[in-house]
Amino acid sequence: MSTHQELKLAFIGGGNMASALGAGLIGKRCGAQDVHVVDIDENVLKRWAEQGVSxxxxxxxxxxxxxxxxxxxxxxxxxxxVAACKPFLRDDTLAISIAAGIDSDTFAQWLGEPGQPWTRLVRCMPNTPSLVGAGISGLCAxxxxxxxxRALAQQLLRAVGEVVWVDNDQQIDAVTALSGSGPAYVFLFLEALMQGGRQLGLSEAQARQLALATLSGATELAxxxxxxxxxxxxxxxxKGGTTAEALRVFNERDFVAIVQEAMKASYNRASELSVELSK
Structure with missing residues (x-):
């Protein structure tokens, strides 16, 4: 995609994730005139229209x-x-779904005809750090x-972060449990660090700065x-030091098992949603 004219993109739903993608793409991979947004919220449409999109x-x-x-x-x-958009499909339309809990087969059936599911489909699970260009998305074709x-879908999602391809919907559910829901786990840990810092005598500002820098620094080091x-x-x-004593408490509470149990619960819920939403 060396020129803007090569990509004409429509967002069906113009909320936060679409806005993040738009911010990463408009002016870099396509022009505002090449983007179309469909949304029932007039306030959402107004924000997009201010960027020059239709x-x-x-x-x-x-x-x-x-x-x-x-x-x-x-x-x-x-x-x-999907039913409302279906009449306007063309043979070369590439559909990208970023909805959690709707498996590829179900989406392909909705978009296609009886006995002929739509084949030009990529399922994607991004995460909220995409809003600041630091996301990661799991993709399944x-x-x-x-x-x-595939290259086109990858290029689009790379506008807001990294991309990992997986083989099937079960792995997309695993992506959901790890990176899709994962920011919430990190935010919870951040909350705990900040609260702990305040309880030990630090100010709110000090605890926040120390917690954020510690987490981002440790992640960067890793x-x-x-x-x-x-x-x-x-x-x-x-051995026998302050960190060892803190880790002893984590180990006694089986911190690793708690994290894995939480991820398994997220994975199972993604599978349940797939069944519920396919009806």
Whole structure:
């Protein structure tokens, strides 16, 4: 995609994740005039229109002029949204779904015809750090997706962070449990660190600065180091020291098992939603 004209993009649902993608793409991978947004919220449409994109409160023939459709509405209204957009599909339309809990087969059936599911489909699970260009997205391509379409989907999602391809919907559910829901786990840990700092006599500002810098610094160190996190943890921990005493409490409460149990609960819920929303 060396020129803006090569990408004409429609967002069906113009909320936070669509806005993050738009911010990463407009002016870099496409022009505002090449983007179309469909949303029922007039305030959302107004914000998009201020960027120079075309907008509509419902699906219409304008969709047919856009090569890539990004479905970014809530899972609970996705089926009816797909039905409204379906009349404007073209043979070369690439559909990208960023809705949690709707598996590829279900989405392909909704978008296709009886006995002929839509094959140009990529399912995606981004996360909220995409809002600041620091996200990571898991992508899963339907069997009919060409290498060109895969490259196009990857280029779009790389506008807001890293991309990891997986093989099936079960792995997308695992992505959901790790990176999709993961920011909430991190925010909870941050809250706990900040509260703990305040309880030990630090001001709110001091606790916040120390907690944020500690977490971002440790993550940066882990990403740059050739050593696994277990080795980095051991290097911080002196026998009989302060860190060892803190880790003793974590181990007694089985911190690792708690995290894994929480992730399993998220994974199971993603699977349950897939069944519920496919009906």
């Amino acid at each position: 907008t509509a409160s419902q699906a219409d023939e304008t969709l047919g002029n856009h090569r890539v459709w990004v479905f970014a509405v809530k899972p609970q209204v996705m089926k009816e949204t 339907a069997k009919g997706v060409s290498e060109q379409d 990403s740059l180091s050739p050593e696994p996190p277990s080795v980095l943890r051991e290097r911080v921990t002196s």
